[in-house]
Amino acid sequence: MSSAAKTLDLLSHFSDLRPEIGLSQLCRLAGRDKATTYRHVQALEEAGFVEQNPVTKRYRLGPALLQLAQIRERTVPRKAGVEAPLHMLAEATGETAHVAVLSGTTLYALHQLESVKHSTRVLIDVNTFPLHATASGLCALAFGPNELVDLATKTMTRFTPETITTPDALKGEIAITRQRGFAQSSGGYEHDVHSMSAPIFDQTDLFAGTVSVACVATRVTPELTRIIYEHLVLASRGITHNWGGSVPDIIEAAWAGSLTGTEALEPMT
Amino acid sequence: MSSAAKTLDLLSHFSDLRPEIGLSQLCRLAGRDKATTYRHVQALEEAGFVEQNPVTKRYRLGPALLQLAQIRERTVPRKAGVEAPLHMLAEATGETAHVAVLSGTTLYALHQLESVKHSTRVLIDVNTFPLHATASGLCALAFGPNELVDLATKTMTRFTPETITTPDALKGEIAITRQRGFAQSSGGYEHDVHSMSAPIFDQTDLFAGTVSVACVATRVTPELTRIIYEHLVLASRGITHNWGGSVPDIIEAAWAGSLTGTEALEPMT
DNA sequence: CTGTATCGGTTCATATATTGAACCATTGGT
DNA sequence: ACCAATGGTTCAATATATGAACCGATACAG
CATH class of the missing domain: 1.10.10.10 (Winged helix-like DNA-binding domain superfamily/Winged helix DNA-binding domain)
Structure with missing residues (x-):
């Protein structure tokens, strides 16, 4: 070092x-x-x-x-255009919503917003998200550059009993994530936290980050999950648009498959 | 190094x-x-x-x-509470207004705003202000910690023919600044730029930074100078208040002496 | 399609800059 | 008056940074 x-x-x-x-x-x-x-x-x-x-x-x-942050934000606007969709996401779900950006092979926390709906909520207090143990990380593995997977399988630290620690289990989870269009992680990083995550794309139309909802695990129901999925789609589309990108058709198709029978299917017009 | x-x-x-x-x-x-x-x-x-x-x-x-900038701003709010007074200052004077903060013995640029009134205007493109050659620097020397003066007299780089380069001349300028309540520098750092500066104070009631107006030198008149002085007072009071401090009586008295016969005399109520 | 001038990135022997145990001086609590 | 913190400093031992030379790739001109 x-x-x-x-x-x-x-x-x-x-x-x-x-x-x-x-x-x-x-x-x-x-x-x-x-x-x-x-x-x-x-x-x-x-x-x-x-x-x-x-x-x-x-x-x-x-x-x-x-000063440096100001230059960075002017060079690569990221915080701008995150606030509004995140606010809607937190409000609609009543849980903590956050956005992470991929830089190199690391996923950095960019912004988070806690809903005031419940007195218990998840606090995000990390700078970088481990790829194998969080919904955001899984999302990056599933939709980001392939080299991430090799890297992630090498250092699979165990944080909780639920943390995925075998390369095979991880690859299975990545496959499910790709098929579903959403990443999901239940207590893999912190106990009692259930997270769901969708990818964000930038002007190069490549994976650029993730938008996620971190729930208090005891509150998770099929109904809440459906609501979160629907609003993750809206947030991802909104932020992707604000970052100058567009959501690939393959992702939209995956979302459609996971949400049959809801209005969230229709692409934004 | x-x-x-x-x-x-x-x-x-x-x-x-x-x-x-x-x-x-x-x-x-x-x-x-x-x-x-x-x-x-x-x-x-x-x-x-x-x-x-x-x-x-x-x-x-x-x-x-x-992330780090966000933590810094939450720890020591500085950008918040600068925007509004700076906007008023730039509008009222038609020139470029900027704020610098003192950290240790260095004066860092915090924020700047250019008026759109004229097609020519001063652009601030520095990270740190030299203490002996700018109005902001003089302001720090006059109203900041005394150790700054010793430091400044040791490294008096010449930027233009007008730059003050002798310790005695600098000390004279500092004395005038203290008496006047405003710092002033004409072309000492960049030719054709005339700057005026007032001190800002924080919750410890110690010198914390400066608010300044950088004019295109050819536009400077006694009338414009008076307007700038008046609005510097308002901006300094406003920002000082937003930073949790109060302007020392001795500064208010100096301002009053420099601005006899104008409304800017009255302290904010 | 060859010669040249960039570019980003890498190697390895050299020597320079980093390291940490032990040390001070102050401060605050008991 | 003591003890246990704190922030800060010193200097010999050595781990670490350094840069000339090199590589492969790309872009351009003749």
């Missing part, structure tokens, strides 16, 4: 739940020496990626990130 | 004008070896800070930045 990679890795320990981190705590989180961590965090501070709270001496993310 | 710093430095070459950069071009921009640059860019890609455009093979900023 290069020194640069270690330095960048420090940033991944910041989150909404832990927005400020002291030097010692950061050492523990990163599992590295204090002197090393200090130099790394200094490099980050120098570049404006973190700044030190003058009163607590703890570190927090810095202003340089805002 | 640490390897990590060199790696992070690569990111600074991306901008709205140059959102995608190939490996060779990045080498030239960074002035470093190709193998080195390649490894650095790989570390960045690994962390999701850049991604490779699959068709052009060129690199662009990655999705991880969006």
